[in-house]
Amino acid sequence: MVSSMPPLRGLLPEEIGSYIQQWGHKPYRGKQIFTWIQSQAVQRADEMTDLPKGLRQEIEERKLLQPLRRKAKQISRDGTEKYLWELGDGECIETVCMPYERRQSRQRVTLCLSTQVGCPLGCKFCATGQQGFTRNLTAAEILGQVLDITYEKRLEKQDFKVTNIVFMGMGEPMLNYDEVKKAIALLTHPQGQAIGQRRITVSTAGVVPGIERFAEEGWEVNLALSLHTIDPALRSTWMPVNDRYPLKEVLEACKRYWEKTRRRLSVEYALIAGVNDSLEDAQKLAKTFHQWPVHLNIIPVNPVQSSGALRPAKESLQKFTQELQRRGLEAVVREERGTDIDAACGQLRSQKQNKKEG
Numbered sequence: 001m002v003s004s005m006p007p008l009r010g011l012l013p014e015e016i017g018s019y020i021q022q023w024g025h026k027p028y029r030g031k032q033i034f035t036w037i038q039s040q041a042v043q044r045a046d047e048m049t050d051l052p053k054g055l056r057q058e059i060e061e062r063k064l065l066q067p068l069r070r071k072a073k074q075i076s077r078d079g080t081e082k083y084l085w086e087l088g089d090g091e092c093i094e095t096v097c098m099p100y101e102r103r104q105s106r107q108r109v110t111l112c113l114s115t116q117v118g119c120p121l122g123c124k125f126c127a128t129g130q131q132g133f134t135r136n137l138t139a140a141e142i143l144g145q146v147l148d149i150t151y152e153k154r155l156e157k158q159d160f161k162v163t164n165i166v167f168m169g170m171g172e173p174m175l176n177y178d179e180v181k182k183a184i185a186l187l188t189h190p191q192g193q194a195i196g197q198r199r200i201t202v203s204t205a206g207v208v209p210g211i212e213r214f215a216e217e218g219w220e221v222n223l224a225l226s227l228h229t230i231d232p233a234l235r236s237t238w239m240p241v242n243d244r245y246p247l248k249e250v251l252e253a254c255k256r257y258w259e260k261t262r263r264r265l266s267v268e269y270a271l272i273a274g275v276n277d278s279l280e281d282a283q284k285l286a287k288t289f290h291q292w293p294v295h296l297n298i299i300p301v302n303p304v305q306s307s308g309a310l311r312p313a314k315e316s317l318q319k320f321t322q323e324l325q326r327r328g329l330e331a332v333v334r335e336e337r338g339t340d341i342d343a344a345c346g347q348l349r350s351q352k353q354n355k356k357e358g
């Protein structure tokens with residue numbers, strides 16, 4: 001019996017091979033199809049020029065490629081681009097593309113990918129968190145964000161290549177673990193985008209089972225924790241996930257991750273004026289991490305309507321970071337990108353939704 005086939009973008013070469021074998025094709029074609037899709041980022045079967053015509057036709061007729069539909073794109077003065085995509089069922093997600101100029105080597109391009117439509121965690125400072133949760137993305141939809149940007153860019157400029165991936169867009173990656181893991185296998189495959197594991201970062205708001213599973217993977221993918229405050233009560237106010245997975249347990253899980261992997265954890269700390277930006281906060285933070293090494297990224301919060309979160313003054317941002325550095329922590333102010341567009345997670349999607357409803 002021929003089983004129904006999921007979109008090809010979410011499958012490894014051997015999986016494609018075993019599906020097409022059921023239709024009477026040679027399994028080695030799976031590798032060819034995989035390379036066309038994942039490395040060349042083609043969107044149509046007729047672009048796969050070394051495949052037999054019949055196989056190309058079958059791929060088209062069965063609608064196995066399913067590119068995302070671009071609904072909107074914003075371009076910032078600093079070159080950051082934000083994409084709003086429509087999925088097959090009409091739901092929308094966002095992706096941010098951040099090119100960084102390099103003089104010597106190839107240009108670095110970081111994509112910030114979404115992993116869910118909306119997010120169930122409801123962080124107060126986040127536009128996505130205010131939209132609620134709809135569903136998980138499939139690995140094919142996660143890859144689609146990389147492949148369709150690559151396709152579009154290569155139409156404009158030949159040698160475009162995504163070099164870094166951060167899973168920090170819409171959604172909590174640890175709540176869609178299997179599809180994120182599959183997406184990482186596809187992104188790092190040598191016949192595909194071949195992105196190095198060390199160039200991929202998965203961010204979590206503190207989902208302990210996910211952190212524990214991540215520590216057991218035996219890979220070199222980076223882990224980032226969205227911490228934002230060291231005060232448990234305050235964290236529960238801004239990040240309700242703290243009630244389910246209390247800060248103490250999250251930090252213990254992160255420490256076990258460090259002990260097991262010896263890989264330095266990235267800690268994201270969004271500085272909110274008058275909330276978590278005092279020198280005392282910096283001192284408590286330094287005390288928490290003085291025994292195991294982390295890399296602290298201090299980010300001025302991107303104000304979201306209705307959240308009440310205000311950006312700190314430049315001076316308090318500097319003082320906060322210097323206090324951490326003075327106490328021996330590796331802390332940097334994260335370079336801000338796309339401040340003149342709706343670059344914060346979920347802003348473009350909610351803006352479009354508001355327009356639809358208004």
Ligand code: SF4
Pocket residue numbers: 119120121122123126127128129130169170171172205345
């Ligand atoms: S910050 Fe991340 S985890 Fe929190 S609501 Fe937004 S998308 Fe979800």
